[in-house]
Amino acid sequence: MFKSRQYRVKAAEYGQLVKSSADVEESQKYQDLEDRFVALANNERSLADAYHDAVHVDESDRTRGEVLAAEEEQVLRCLGAAIIMQWNSLPTSLQREIFDTAGSVGKLWETAALRGQIARFLHKHKNESGGVPLKDTAGDARSGAAALLRWDNEGGAVRDGLPM
DSSP, rough: OHHHHHHHHHHHHHHHHHHOOOOOHHHHHHHHHHHHHHHHHHHHHHHHHHHHHHHHHOOOHHHHHHHHHHHHHHHHHHHHHHHHTTTGGGHHHHHHHHHHHHHTTOOGGHHHHHHHHHHHHHHTTTTTOOOOOOOOOEEEEEEEHHHHHHHHHHHHOTTTOOOO
């Protein structure tokens, strides 16, 4: 790809041909080519300046963005930890909804792997969270059984003894 300097060199070459040409028609052709290369040189220079301004972010803005990203990551970690600490006290339907949402946050081709990781984590820590276990009423048992069956069918459940 040509750079601004290279376009200007070509424009200068055609400028010399304009001066040395005896034919008016040929001279006009060289003049048009010289004008075209000058315009290309100017455009290339403008694009390069715009690219430099757009890509090179001020260092203070970059640092501010990194601080904001770190703060957001900390907030998300705290929220995630709070959910895990209360996991056993959450209704099964809410657990399922949180699991489904968390499992779909990643890239599409990583969804199954992410869901497996989340399921293994929840299975491993299900009794460590300090949450209050759900009461075993008939309605809860039916909805819990349905949710667990759906979880099993979608590959979310991890049986004891399987490698993690």
